[in-house]
Amino acid sequence: MNFNDYGRAMARYNTWQNGVLFGLCEQIGDTERRHDRGMFFGSIHGTLNHLLYIDLRILGILQTGQAEPYDACTIVADDFGTLVKMRAETDTAIATFVDDNDHSWQDEIRELTGLDGITRKLPRQLFLMQLFNHQTHHRSQITSELHKMGLDYGITDVPLTPDLPI
Template sequence: MAKMSFNDYGRCMAVYNSWQNRVLYDLCDQIGAEERARDRGMFFKSIDATLNHLIHIDRRILGIMKTGEAPVYDAHTQVADDFETLREIRRELDAEIEAFVSSDDCDWQDGFREFTGVDGITRNLPRPLFLIQFFNHQTHHRSQITSELHKMGLDYGITDVPLTPDLPL
């Protein structure tokens, strides 16, 4: 690869995202349902609620990138109430994200989306900006969970993007 394009960025980050989510879910599986459901004082209280939030927002942002539209926003949407269902949804969503960013159809990058943020301000933003937000948002909330896992003595391991296995370069 001579230069890294925006499309290359998307593909690399999607593979990274899938890898990090596999690591996260494997560790969360080790702590059991009671620990995942416990109110830990996190922004969304529990690990389960944070995992649900991530999937809900990922679906919204993927919708914006694919069609310019998104499901209704509710920060506390519960996508699934059991961990195995949540994990399966996560796997399917990560595969969908990888397929989307690997597509040769990049017309979605030409569009804009009127978007009202949690600050109440409406902006007209280029849709490619949402790809960046997509991965930034996931990293932000995964770090909240990894901090809790660290407190429980679990080592999350490597999080460096350049060390992603099977990075598509």
């Protein structure tokens, strides 16, 4: 598997897992989604919002090499319906990006100043890896909360992704 295949497989996995996650989150209702559970971003809704915000930032870096300064307080979508719509649109944009025939972006290096204040020169491929890793990290926080509520998240194994494009 080359990096292009990795990107396509992970984009498919990401779309599948976000579909499962949002389906379960729809079942619990807005009050439960917004309940402060002591998570890093407070609530399930806050964490879903953070995921979308970071995906849009990283997608911007991948597409243009640039991103706006990070703001932890950014609310991308305050209502769940808009969040669902934007999540689906963003997952489609990620899949479209990795499926593009022009992969010259992979060889480019970008400078990024992290929250630690250190500026690093990084390959753009690393940002795609971070996008998927970040998704997995925060989805696991949400699935833990859903489990406490008695909801079974189900299978999360990458090789079992439906319609894996490899």
